[in-house]
Amino acid sequence: MPKGVYLRRAQRAAWLAGLGALTGALLATPAYAQKRPAPQPAALTIPSNPDEAFVALREAARKNDVDRTAAISATLVDYPIPSYVEYFRIKPQMFDASGLARIDAPDEQVRVFLKRYQGEAIADRMRNDWLLVLGKKRDWANFDVEYPQFVLKDDTQVECYALLSSALKGKNVAAESRAVLADPRYYGEGCVDLISYLAQSQQIQRSDVAFQARQALELNFTTLAAKIAATVPDTPSAPTAPGARVDSDTLATVVKMARSDPAQAAAYLTATGGALSRDEQGAGWGVIGQYAAKKLMPEAAGYYKNQMTLGGNQWLSDESQEWRVRAALRQGDWKQVRQAVELMRPELRTKDPAWIYWYARALKADGRTADAQTQFQTIAGQFNFYGQLATEELGNRITLPARTTVSDAEAMAMRTRPGFVRAQKFYELNLRFEGNREWNWELRSMSDRELLAAAEYARKIELLDRTVNTADRTKAEHDFSLRFVMPYRDIMQRATDDVGLDMAWAYGLIRQESRFIMNARSSAGAHGLMQVMPATAKFVARKIGMTDFSPSMMSDPNINILLGTSYMSMVLTDLDSSWTLASAGYNAGPGRPKNWRSSLSRPVEGAIFAETIPFTETRTYVKNVLSNATYYAALMSGRPQSLKDRLGTVAPSSITTTSLP
Structure with a gap:
């Protein structure tokens, strides 16, 4: 985004x-x-190595340090990317x-x-x-x-x-x-x-204005909410002191209370809601429903029913509208699923394949098979989680599109593209943000065949994340061997065979975790292809008897894949061999999917469990990993596949402790 x-x-x-x-x-x-003493300027130290100086310039520009950027840029007169030297000098001003x-x-x-x-x-x-x-x-x-x-x-x-x-x-x-x-x-x-x-x-x-302030308050942006509320003009019919609430105190209290205790907020709204208009009451129940749904409370669907009865749908944030559907899905109430999607903001319900898919499923549950088929057909051609599920709803298994191949000459012709040249320099400096910006800018007006040539060029120079992302852009001509690359296959085969792990799932996870960037590091410290956390790597190494392990070994793809796949196997075993639960556990920790399934009142299909995961990152992660794995399985086997089979069914269970990190 x-x-x-x-x-x-x-x-x-x-x-x-x-x-x-x-x-x-x-x-x-x-x-x-x-009276304040003038600050003494710190001595400016400038690296003598031009590349190191350039990286220092970028960091100074990020901090909008005018003096330091001016001093460093003066030393980079002949640097090979003069446009960025100049940009980093001007931007702090x-x-x-x-x-x-x-x-x-x-x-x-x-x-x-x-x-x-x-x-x-x-x-x-x-x-x-x-x-x-x-x-x-x-x-x-x-x-x-x-x-x-x-x-x-x-x-x-x-x-x-x-x-x-x-x-x-x-x-x-x-x-x-x-x-x-x-x-x-x-x-x-x-x-x-x-x-x-x-x-x-x-x-x-x-x-x-009240709606805008309430949206900010839902995100806990209290300062922004107050700033928005203060924009309402002071008029005789609506006197407002500077900084006073444009929203009612009651509704603002409901929003704040719902974040921590939806049940308490519901009781408060029931007791005090008479002072609110019907629309305001509806907005209040929508916010309560959102937070209750995120806590996987069964009452969430009931809170949303109150909202739908009262109205005020136009005053619900996108987040509240989306969780209204998810709450109904978790309860298995297909009528409410249909109504909730129909009430969504048009741009939301028509652009996101998730809501098209679930609307079609609700129509199907209502016996409107022809209408459902029409909806499924609108997204069945998309190469994503819900496109795959829609394909299966239409009675087809998931197969690969015809492959378009490009010549070596077409691929190598890309090496002179100015944006790609600049991007490679940035990647050498480990400045991936600037590198990706330059690379993606170069792709903007390319045909499908040119995109495949660029993807193949990226593969040849071992920029595998660019290979994947570039091949992902094609519309009519495709090469899924570039979209779903399989580097280190010998290492992967050996590691997955040793622990009895599905290699397609392992590749699907790596594609989501790191896009095959070997030196990828997350802000939390996860490292390498499989983004294994340091503590997890140490735990797994001890479990498999690796007595000489040190964190520096995680830069070795052999060790990274060995420990990552071993941990995948442990998580899978701990979570009843469910790929859906284990994918969630790899991302969020195995304890969380155990908690999430413990609140189920009945078995649900894996797609519903995935859609109702409370964490946005994990929800997206699980969908992408299993979608990826389905295509990898098709590539490896040459046979049609089923995403639904991979998702399986998730049944409720009591919470059990886990010894895994």
């Missing part, structure tokens, strides 16, 4: 976290400020230390940069940054010129500024704004400014 990663996430987080500190700074008196856009940014330097590197990925990145600056200082003349040239348009805050610019020119943008303002995690200053203007110009109502 690209939403303007890299600096933009940091900017938004810093903006939210820093509001309180900013207020304190504004209250400081000039006299006090004059556009944002302050907390990541907020500066109104005194060097506009002329930016213009020169955009002209010099026109058409390159880094120019689009620079234009994105500049649009944030232009929006912040309300320079709509330049903003309106630059915005149409912004290619990726993956920054919610920029989209908010674009809508604000249109609104200021008299256009009604309320409907477009509601579509953009769907996830408060990406709002930043621009979207609060948009909400404020739309409220003041009466393009949106108090109820719209």
Whole structure:
């Protein structure tokens, strides 16, 4: 989900976290400020190795350190990627230390940069940054010129500024704004400014602002929620003190209470809900239902039934709408599944194959077989979890599409593509974010055959994650041997045979875990192909009698695969040989799927269990691992496969302890 990663996430987080500190700074008196001793500049140390200096420049730019980026960039006059040297020098002049856009940014330097590197990925990145600056200082003349040239348009805050610019020119943008303002995690200053203007110009109502504040509160963004609430104008008919709630105190309390104790929130809403409108009561029950569903409480479906009776569906966040379906799925209430999907925001129910699939299943359960078949057919051609399940619902097993092969000459012709050259340099420096940006930019306008040539080139130079991701983009011509590569096959065969493990499942897991990046490291410290945590590696090594194990060995694919597959086997045994449970256990720890299944009231199909996993990361992980494994099995065996068979059925059980980490 690209939403303007890299600096933009940091900017938004810093903006939210820093509001309180900013207020304190504004209250400081000039006299006090004059008495503070001037900070002494630290001595600037610059690595003598150009590559090390470049990495240091990038880090300084990330911190928006103007002095350090200027000093380091001056030493990199002949560096082979001059565009990034210049970008890293200019960017800190556009944002302050907390990541907020500066109104005194060097506009002329930016213009020169955009002209010099026109058409390159880094120019689009620079234009994105500049649009944030232009929006912040309300320079709509330049903003309106630059915005149409912004290619990726993956920054919610920029989209908010674009809508604000249109609104200021008299256009009604309320409907477009509601579509953009769907996830408060990406709002930043621009979207609060948009909400404020739309409220003041009466393009949106108090109820719209209340909904936006409530969405932020659901995510526990209390500062953002207060900031949004304060945008409502103070009018005689709706007096609002600065910073006062636009939402009722009762409903805000329900949201906060539901996060920790949905039952308590339900009791509170029942006792006090009479002071709320029907829509507000419905919104309250929707929030309670969401948190109850995430805790796998059987009462969740009942809370959602209250919501559906009262209405107010337009005031439910996407998260509440999705968990309304999941709560009904877990209870086996297909009528409520159908109704819940039909009530979803149209963009949600028609773009996500999950809700198309479950809607079709609900239609089928209602005896509307022809309607269900029509729905299944809309996604059966997709190479994903729900596309595969829809294929099986139509009576077919999962097979591989015809293979399109490209020549060595076509593949090697890719080596001169400027974006790929820059990407390889970044990968050498272990700067994967910049490398992936350059690589993906080069792919934008490629035909399917060119994409396969690029994927094959990536395979030849051992950039296997780029092989997979590039081959994944094709629409009509495919090569699944590139989408589902199988490196280290001899090692994998030996390791999986030794513990009796399905090699297709092991490959499916590695594809999801690391995309075959041998030196991949997670923020939690997981290492290598199979992303084994240090403590887990030590535990498994001891269990299998590896007395000479040390963490440095995890860089060896032989050791990484040996310990990873051994742990997979242990988890599988601990979880009743269920691939669904074991995939969840590998990601979230084996204790969690035991807890999740203990709350079941009856056996459920594996797809329902996977869809209702409370953790978003683990839910996505399980679906992808088992989807991958199904295609790997088809590649290895040459025979049609069944994802449904892999998912199996998950039955309830009492919680039992586990000795596995």
